Amino acid sequence: MEQQHRRHDGTSPLPFAMDWSHPPFKWNGRNTMWPQDSHIGWRYCVTIPTWVITPQATDMDPVLFYRVQVGLQSPKGITTTRTILRKFNDFLELRVALRNMFPSKNLPPTPPKQMTRGLNVKFFEKRQQTMEDWIIRLLSDFETSRSMVVATFFELESAAKSSFRDENQQIASGGMPLNSDLTDALERLDTHEELETTKWKSRENLQQAILERERLTQMQCDMDELQRKLLDMELKLESQKGDKTKIESSTISPEKDQVLHELEVTRNKFKHLLKKHQELEAKSKADVIVLVKEVKSLRSTQAQLTQQLNESLEEKSNAEKLLQQEKLISEKEKADRMKLIHDWESLHNRLLECRVNLLNESADSICNNSSSLQSAFELLQISDYQIEILLAEAHFLLQDDKQEVSAMTDISKVENCGTAVDYELKNVLSKILIDNITLQKIVSSVVHYALKVSSSTGKDDAEIPADN
Incomplete structure (x- = not known):
């Protein structure tokens, strides 16, 4: 509550003594209504309305960029916005810089990092809202929201300059002359921005130079250590070489003969094995050729047998049909014969009656x-x-x-x-x-x-x- 009363008291080290404020509930261009009184001084807010994914190489995950919208409101109640792109790693670096600046503060932890490959749109939308909530909790702290690290990260100087330019363009379009105070403020803002940028780059260059110097020092130490070890190894080799020369002078002859004999035996065995291997390989190739021919012959015979089987089945089917037809004809002939005998007997009986x-x-x-x-x-x-x-x-x-x-x-x-x-x-x-x-x-x-x-x-x- 005390921090809330200290905000917008004109003591902020940020450009135009601006302070952080909660974002508006609804954006309406230049006439957007903010949660607090618009005539208490300059203020800014940070939101993440959208996100964008940029494709990378095929073996790398795509990079997710958050569109960070920085909103400013002047004491006259005019609202302007400026959009910047930031990656998740940029927010991690921001938290590290704030932790180094305020080691005693309990900063809110960032959301867990996850791989973007294979994720859907719902995850990105949820992640966007989570990051915006984290920024609001981070900037709710009075000292953190007024730090130059935050101002540099969200480019508040550039946002303020853009706001001034928009306001001056509106004034110029209305036919009113530009105020000299506004012009001086813009020049001071540019100078302040250049100074902060130079200071930030100098600090990074200094840190890089310190790291390079430490790396060179370590490399020099490693080279000295390697050189010392090399000299020790050379001395040991020289001493071992002298001892080896003395020992070889007494034992080289019998050992050499034995080694040569073993080498000759091994060479003969190798030749024998190589010859046997070649013979087996040639035999294997011949067997493979014979097997290939037999397989081809079997396939051809199988095709012929299959064709003969199909023909036999077809002939069997035709024979069964013919047999069925003959059976039907025989039954019909038998029935006709019985009918004929009955008809002739009937006619004969009737003839006898006549x-x-x-x-x-x-x-x-x-x-x-x-x-x-x-x-x-x-x-x-x-x-x-x-x-x-x-x-x-x-x-x-x-x-x-x-x-x-x-x-x-x-x-x-x-x-x-x-x-x-x-x-x-x-x-x-x-x-x-x-x-x-x-x-x-x-x-x-x-x-x-x-x-x-x-x-x-x-x-x-x-x-x-x-x-x-």
Whole structure:
């Protein structure tokens, strides 16, 4: 609370004695309303409205830049904004610099660092809000928000200069002359900015020079140590060389012969193994060639066998179809044969029923008995009628057989199976039956004629006694 009262008291070391303030709830350009009174002095706020990702090399993660918006408000209530780009590592360096400047302060920790590869938009949006909250907690401290490290990091001098220029352009566009105080303030601001930039660069150059000097000193120490070790090693080598010369002078001859002998034996073994290896390699190549040929032959044989198997399966399928057709034809022939026998038996029985048994009675009794003669005539008429019907049915059956065999011949060459024999048998039986019916008809006509003759003769004999 005490820090809040000390803000905007004109004692800030920042340009124009500006102090930090909470950002506005809603931005409305130059007429944006800030949380506190706009006539208490210059103030600034920091927000992170957006972010952008810049692609890098294929083996590196893309770099995430935060668009940091620095807002300024003048005592006249005019609001201006300026946008700068900062990486996450830049915020880490800012915290390190503030910790070095204020070692006793408990600065808020930065959000944990994460790899940007493979992350989605929701993570970046959440990260953006987290970073903005961290900046607000960091700048809520009175001394931290007034430090030159913060002013340099957020480029408050450049933001103030841009605000002055915008205001002067508005005044110039309105036709009013520029105030000399404003011009002097701009010049002082430029000078102050250049001075701070130079001071910052000088400090970095000094730190870099100190690091380089420490590195050179360390390298010099390392070189001296290496040189000392080299001299010691040379002395040891010289001493060892003298001792080795003395020892070799006494033992070199037998050891050399033994080593040469072992070397010759090893060389012979190597040649033998090399020759054996070459022979095995040549044999292996020949075996590989034979195997390749056999594999090709087996593949060709497999293809031929597969083709033959397919042909056999196709022939088997065709044979099964033919067998099924023949089975159906045989069953149909059997059914037709049974039907033919039944039809012929029926016709034969009906033919037997049509016969007139006139031979049991004598012609004289028939002629003398007028009632018997009349009955005989009626029986002959009925028999003739039935014989006509049987003859028509026999012709009809014969015609049906001819049409059926003609249709089967068009489909499956009847002359190569037993159907032709059945047809010929049907034809012969039909002709015999027709001839029998025809003969019966002729016999019936003869009997009819005989009855007529007998009847006329009986009448004549009856008339002669009457005349006498």
